[in-house]
Amino acid sequence: MTVLLHAAIDKSSLPVAGKRGLNRVAYWLIAPGVLWMTLFLVVPILMIVYVSFWTQTTFKIEPILTTRSWAAFFASDTYIGALWTTVRIWLIVLFTTLLVGYPTALFVGLFVKNKTLSTALLVLCVIPFWTSFLIRVLAWRPMLGKEGAINIILQMLHITSAPIDALLFTELSVIIGMTQIYCVFMVGPIAFMLGRIDPNVIEAARDLGASFGRIFRTIILPLSMPGVIVGSIFVSVMVLGEFATASALSGRKVNMLGNIIVTQVGSLKWAFASVVGVILTILMGIVIAALLRIVDLKREL
């Protein structure tokens, strides 16, 4: 009995070199990633927050802390308006990409049984990205314009008698352009999650008597939610930071927070641009945190 006790005590005093050694290796492995994130993410964000409190005059900027730029932002209708425009466009584009993307993902991920065909269809969705972003945006102008393709076809089919003016250079054109560009980021994750559903599970539900509407509501939709959330995060981050599509397709009429940053940086108003940058970052943070609360991605994926 005493021998066993001695053995137990001895074991606890043995050096745990093995475990500590493994931890040290782990630290070395994540060091480059941590360094990169600190230098190129954490430090710049801290810098922006710092600069947003600097004093900005017309011709120079001084590191004297003041809240004048912040006050200027919240006092002005234009800038608050830009904030709401950003939020509004984000919500609408999120909705439209889901509306267009989910059925496409449903078709590609669930109904197409042939794996080669579904991969080919997904590649087809990605092919537009082989051109540059700006070309894709500007390509909408000849489509939506007064003498553009859509108007010509509508008039040829006698659906309209005069060209529709509101298709281009309005908020509608911005939304159309953004939906087309970002919809594939919704299709991808959703199609992936749908492809992971065991087809036997759907057959089991059919055998148990559920109609397709029921199966969709109770099984397919819940199981695809992680994909919807991931797609929403992708689309949200990109739309919130948007400025090029908004300015190119609305003729500079639609002002998102990204546009404000661009014009302010263009006139070298660093402090003010930083204020808008911080607000945009906070907005993105809130959106992502809210989306991640809906589905516990760590568990589902």
Next chain:
Amino acid sequence: MVTGVLHIAGLTKRYATTLALDNINLDIPGNCYVSLLGASGSGKTSLLRIIAGFEQPDAGAIVFAGRQMVGTPAFSRGIGFVFQNFALFPHLSVYSNVAFGLDNRAEGAPLGASEMRDRVRAVIDLVGLAGLESRGVHQISGGQRQRVALARTLVTEPRLVLLDEPLGALDANLRMRMRGELRRIRSRLGVTFLHVTGSEAEALAMGDRVVVLDRGRVGQFDSPEVVFNQPASPRVAKSLNCYNLFRGKIDAGEFITEDHRFRLGGSRTSSADPSYAIRQDMIAIREGEAANEPDEESISARYLASEYTGSAFMYFFQLHSGSIVEVENHLSHRAMQNLDVNADYTLTWKTESALVFG
């Protein structure tokens, strides 16, 4: 005259160039445990899926409880299905999985909440899952998942339950227990179970009736004793994995193979594929050039290897022509024999024990 609960006539199914099912005709009785035995590629899973309604046949009719099944969608057939990999709903609890059929069916009147609760609880108790209702499907063992799959389909009170290799994913111990459980549950409910399996031991143990499926055709449909002792054809005998089969031809009262001429004396069944079958446990091993009794056949063979399975020994012999003969010695009947590798022995059996096809 349709007497059974499931009547299959002329069922044919082709996948691209392969003929999976070739003119299947079966009459499955009610309140019966039916095993469907077949090797991979025999068409047993295709047959099951067509009966369930997941696939459509190319030709033939299926009548279940008086209704035509071909053309009826799966969810209105009233036939239950238990999948090989269980196919449980991963995002629902055990209770919700079982209740799904009652909660979500497209046909039939919606149930009151308390009636549904009672029915779900009753089935959960029947399969032995009481107490696990709130667990997720990843938090229960393989055997428990199998019971959930069974409960899920039993709660809809089907008149026929199809089981696609339900015990394949379980370990041997659990398999033995579940065999008894499945039979107990079936007899409690009084419905027909159609149980597909590739294991002949399982098929013979579980079924009141056994269907042997071979290359898309029904080889035999009879009680397990009859199938085991009197296989209807060489291919059925082969599916049972306990017969040694020799090919050859019948001539002047003898069966002539590459190695030997056997006298005819046992049963004789007509077949297009002349074969001589002797069961592995009916062969005795004698030393060297032993003389055989007048009512026995004997053949010389070289001993290769043996396999110990606990209650029996399997001995592998090779004939002059190269064919392998397996001999099974149950240790309750015969003592273990010490054989020398590559030595020649004489294998003997009673002439009347052999089955002759041709």
